[in-house]
Amino acid sequence: xxxxxxxxxxxxxxxxxxxxxxxxxxxxxxxxxxxxxxxxxxxxxxxxxxxxxxxxxxxxxxxxxxxxxxxxxxxxxxxxxxxxxxxxxxxxxxxxxxxxxxxxxxxxxxxxxxxxxxxxxxxxxxxxxxxxxxxxxxxxxxxxxxxxxxxxxx
Amino acid sequence: xxxxxxxxxxxxxxxxxxxxxxxxxxxxxxxxxxxxxxxxxxxxxxxxxxxxxxxxxxxxxxxxxxxxxxxxxxxxxxxxxxxxxxxxxxxxxxxxxxxxxxxxxxxxxxxxxxxxxxxxxxxxxxxxxxxxxxxxxxxxxxxxxxxxxxxxxxxxxxxxxxxxxxxxxxxxxxxxxxxxxxxxxxxxxxxxxxxxxxxxxxxxxxxxxxxxxxxxxxxxxxxxxxxxxxxxxxxxxxxxxxxxxxxxxxxxxxxxxxxxxxxxxxxxxxxxxxxxxxxxxxxxxxxxxxxxxxxxxxxxxxxxxxxxxxxxxxxxxxxxxxxxxxxxxxxxxxxxxxxxxxxxxxxxxxxxxxxxxxxxxxxxxxxxxxxxxxxxxxx
Numbered sequence: 001x002x003x004x005x006x007x008x009x010x011x012x013x014x015x016x017x018x019x020x021x022x023x024x025x026x027x028x029x030x031x032x033x034x035x036x037x038x039x040x041x042x043x044x045x046x047x048x049x050x051x052x053x054x055x056x057x058x059x060x061x062x063x064x065x066x067x068x069x070x071x072x073x074x075x076x077x078x079x080x081x082x083x084x085x086x087x088x089x090x091x092x093x094x095x096x097x098x099x100x101x102x103x104x105x106x107x108x109x110x111x112x113x114x115x116x117x118x119x120x121x122x123x124x125x126x127x128x129x130x131x132x133x134x135x136x137x138x139x140x141x142x143x144x145x146x147x148x149x150x151x152x153x154x
Numbered sequence: 155x156x157x158x159x160x161x162x163x164x165x166x167x168x169x170x171x172x173x174x175x176x177x178x179x180x181x182x183x184x185x186x187x188x189x190x191x192x193x194x195x196x197x198x199x200x201x202x203x204x205x206x207x208x209x210x211x212x213x214x215x216x217x218x219x220x221x222x223x224x225x226x227x228x229x230x231x232x233x234x235x236x237x238x239x240x241x242x243x244x245x246x247x248x249x250x251x252x253x254x255x256x257x258x259x260x261x262x263x264x265x266x267x268x269x270x271x272x273x274x275x276x277x278x279x280x281x282x283x284x285x286x287x288x289x290x291x292x293x294x295x296x297x298x299x300x301x302x303x304x305x306x307x308x309x310x311x312x313x314x315x316x317x318x319x320x321x322x323x324x325x326x327x328x329x330x331x332x333x334x335x336x337x338x339x340x341x342x343x344x345x346x347x348x349x350x351x352x353x354x355x356x357x358x359x360x361x362x363x364x365x366x367x368x369x370x371x372x373x374x375x376x377x378x379x380x381x382x383x384x385x386x387x388x389x390x391x392x393x394x395x396x397x398x399x400x401x402x403x404x405x406x407x408x409x410x411x412x413x414x415x416x417x418x419x420x421x422x423x424x425x426x427x428x429x430x431x432x433x434x435x436x437x438x439x440x441x442x443x444x445x446x447x448x449x450x451x452x453x454x455x456x457x458x459x460x461x462x463x464x465x466x467x468x469x470x471x472x473x474x475x476x477x478x479x480x481x482x483x484x485x486x487x488x489x490x491x492x493x494x495x496x497x498x499x500x501x502x503x504x505x506x507x508x509x510x511x512x513x514x515x516x517x518x519x520x521x522x523x524x525x526x527x528x529x530x531x532x533x
Contacts (some may be wrong), residue, residue, distance in 0.1 A: 082299045
């Protein structure tokens with residue numbers, strides 16, 4: 001009798017993992033997102049020990065292991081630390097390629113924020129350039145209430 | 155540290171798509187090979203630690219999918235969600251606890267079964283970063299740009315890593331992408347996310363690996379070719395990309411320092427004969443050689459251009475072809491340890507570095523090398 005391994009057809013089961021989920025953002029996250037939604041303001045929290053201003057805000061400084069209670073309004077202008085031009089497509093991406101991501105150090109913040117860059121010619125994007133946040137008109141309390149960052153026009 | 159050795163290793167060939175094999179099939183192959191290599195049976199294994207990731211596996215308690223294939227029936231089995239180097243570290247500490255003589259460590263992954271961008275997007279914070287659609291490639295591109303801008307590392311230097319590792323892979327029957335390519339081929343390959351191009355990135359792979367750890371008493375009883383664990387170091391940096399300076403790997407520096415101290419190494423480039431590093435992207439190999447102290451910060455490209463990391467250099471890096479030539483996620487770090495073990499035994503075939511006595515294996519976990527684990531193994 002012929003060995004069944006030589007004749008068996010390989011069968012692939014197609015399915016998906018998809019689970020609706022709700023994440024509590026905590027008290028710090030709530031204040032951050034509500035300020036963004038209601039006042040188009042970006043807030044970080046300052047560590048009383050190392051003075052670092054965290055954006056997105058944190059409740060605890062990982063370096064000093066201290067509680068953060070002081071709120072600091074940061075941006076909406078800042079400096080581009082690094083960037084990339086994306087040329088491939090993925091269904092998780094909010095834009096069709098080509099588009100750009102950057103890490104932005106907002107004025108008065110000590111940590112960088114990853115976000116989209118737009119209203120800019122790709123060849124003009126340079127590390128160190130000054131950028132500013134552009135907000136959505138209809139905001140819902142979401143990091144995407146900031147539509148993107150664009151170069152500051154002189 | 156009590157003396158503990160690697161007494162057996164086994165791995166599958168890494169391939170783009172192992173359509174006919176389940177996770178369990180791959181792990182069974184790797185475990186069987188490791189047991190044969192150690193010349194022991196599953197009855198000689200006291201406990202098992204598996205490595206896998208629930209998102210990549212598309213199921214929770216993903217370790218249990220490979221329990222039978224790891225011979226875990228009636229045994230103590232635990233799981234690490236992370237790279238194989240961290241899985242092996244847990245296996246090592248279980249022996250150090252005094253409760254076990256031998257640990258079987260496995261890792262498996264099938265990148266082919268899902269969509270990598272969707273899975274790696276899920277490693278980011280769901281509130282602040284995930285909605286941006288960031289994934290492993292785009293986040294690494296942000297790191298690459300920052301690193302290259304700060305130190306003037308060029309795309310040509312990165313391309314040379316791809317040329318070297320794909321060439322090395324020709325000597326490795328377990329690698330997936332072995333080829334002769336030129337710097338120009340890399341530079342002209344499709345841009346994924348600047349400055350990362352297709353040939354700067356590791357491929358999607360399926361594969362499994364297993365290693366067997368044993369204490370000194372068990373080594374005396376079982377092993378003909380023990381490779382001793384001389385030092386291990388592990389360190390994590392901040393999770394949020396913006397909280398770190400992505401141009402350097404402080405956590406790797408600390409992990410390396412710990413491992414070197416344990417192993418009594420003061421001059422890594424002189425005392426280590428060969429290194430297997432987690433080069434998910436070309437720029438990473440350059441950054442990691444800096445973090446490991448093989449050269450000064452920003453000089454990773456120069457080290458490579460001097461030929462020091464080539465097969466005949468003073469510190470050959472990735473004779474196996476590295477992750478650029480085969481990258482089964484979570485499995486890749488365990489493969490680095492298995493490759494380092496083969497090098498010390500003199501069993502690495504065509505990819506053998508002649509006379510290698512001390513080898514380094516390295517793995518990463520988290521976005522942009524957030525955590526690093528460094529292993530030093532030797533005779």
